[in-house]
Amino acid sequence: MSSRYCVLGNPVKHSKSPMIHQAFAAQTGKPLAYTAELAPLDGFEAAWRAFCESGGRGANVTVPFKQQAFALCDTQSLRARRAGAVNTLSLGQNGRVFGDNTDxxxxxxxxxxxxxxxxxxxxxxxxxxxxxxxxxxxxxxxxxxxxxxxxxxxxxxxxxxxxxxxxxxxxxxxxxxxxxxxxxxxxxxxxxxxxxxxxxxxxxxxxxxxxxxxxxxxxxxxxxxxxxxxxxxxxxGLGMLVEQAAEAFFIWQNVRPETAPVQALLRKTLIEG
Known part of the structure; x- marks a missing residue:
């Protein structure tokens, strides 16, 4: 069964993260289900908790929630603590939430x-x-x-x-x-x-x-x-988007995907509309 991940943001419909992570999954043989989830501006933590209760294991966090994501973590990486902001959430087997910043x-x-x-x-x-x-x-x-x-x-x-x-x-x-x-x-x-x-x-x-x-x-x-x-x-910032996503994928799957082909795919998709 595939692990569930998402990107949480507001707005979020435009996000390319699902395409990126599905491409990483196909490339590395690490299947996962990845969706874009709209979080209410006043309900980010509730949206994250609901996602976890439905089987979610981790999330990328985009505007405007990176500092709220930092606040809900049980532990954060050194780079996230230095930034005071989190863009990658992971739910541990013990139910504790780990936050990192791959930007x-x-x-x-x-x-x-x-x-x-x-x-x-x-x-x-x-x-x-x-x-x-x-x-x-x-x-x-x-x-x-x-x-x-x-x-x-x-x-x-x-x-x-x-x-x-x-x-x-x-x-x-x-x-x-x-x-x-x-x-x-x-x-x-x-x-x-x-x-x-x-x-x-x-x-x-x-x-x-x-x-x-x-x-x-x-x-x-x-x-x-x-x-x-x-x-x-x-x-x-397309390259930055793909590279930070690759680091998040590595955090979740312990495999580092190749970014150049995914960036090329994304650029082609953007140009073709």
């Missing part, structure tokens, strides 16, 4: 696959939510020269920077205080979902800069279009 390792693996250097570089991260919290430690472990966090509410970015200052040179504030040029700009806001662009200065990119959007779509996001027009190399 950071997913982003890092995709940046490495795309040959984006981090050491000694000036990095800007846009946003201060759960998705951003999950990637800061792995990014800082790669020893960038400086990491800047910018957010509409500058105080949130400042507080987030303070939480990670022991790992490197980190600062945070509002978009209005951004200065200088960056080698890598990562959009961790949800603005792309609404087709919106954060209020960014025109002179943001170094000549060989990379713009990375954690979101993805069939066509480049508004942020990536804007960045491309200003000379940056652009990468969307």
């Amino acid at each position: 950071g390792i997913g982003l890092l693996r995709d940046l490495k696959a795309c040959e984006v250097p981090l050491a000694g570089k000036r990095v800007l991260v846009l946003g201060a939510g759960g998705a951003v919290r999950g990637v800061l430690e792995p990014l800082l472990n790669e020893a960038p020269r400086e990491l800047v966090i910018a957010n509409r509410t500058g105080a949130r970015a400042e507080a987030l920077a303070a939480d990670f200052r022991d790992l490197g040179t980190v600062s945070g504030g509002g978009y209005e205080v951004l200065s200088g040029r960056f080698d890598l700009v990562i959009n961790g806001t949800s603005a792309s979902l609404a087709g919106e662009l954060p209020p960014l200065p025109e002179t943001l990119f170094e000549p060989d800069a990379v713009a990375y959007d954690m979101m993805y779509a069939a066509a480049p996001t508004v942020f990536l279009q804007w960045a491309q027009m200003r000379g940056a190399r652009t990468i969307d």
Whole structure:
């Protein structure tokens, strides 16, 4: 009998996670049933408990529930505790819930696959939510020269920077205080979902800069279009999605799937609509 897993989010209908995990299952010979489950905005924990009672063994967690997922866990991985956010839940045989965060390792693996250097570089991260919290430690472990966090509410970015200052040179504030040029700009806001662009200065990119959007779509996001027009190399978040899913699959099944063919399948599906 297949183990049951899901992605919990709101909204969640658009999620590619079922396709990704079914592809991993077919590739590795580890059968599982994987569905997308809509959790009410005020009922995330109840939705998780109901899924477990129906035979669920684990879940990926997407917006806006990553910090709520952290709170309901009995234990968390070190990287999840550092992030203060969980995107992968596992139900143990003893009924205890373990939480992990695979966003950071997913982003890092995709940046490495795309040959984006981090050491000694000036990095800007846009946003201060759960998705951003999950990637800061792995990014800082790669020893960038400086990491800047910018957010509409500058105080949130400042507080987030303070939480990670022991790992490197980190600062945070509002978009209005951004200065200088960056080698890598990562959009961790949800603005792309609404087709919106954060209020960014025109002179943001170094000549060989990379713009990375954690979101993805069939066509480049508004942020990536804007960045491309200003000379940056652009990468969307499809690779990050597949890589973080592969890490979650490994946590659940103890098998590490190949990501490149699944990413190619997903890209083809997106383009064909």
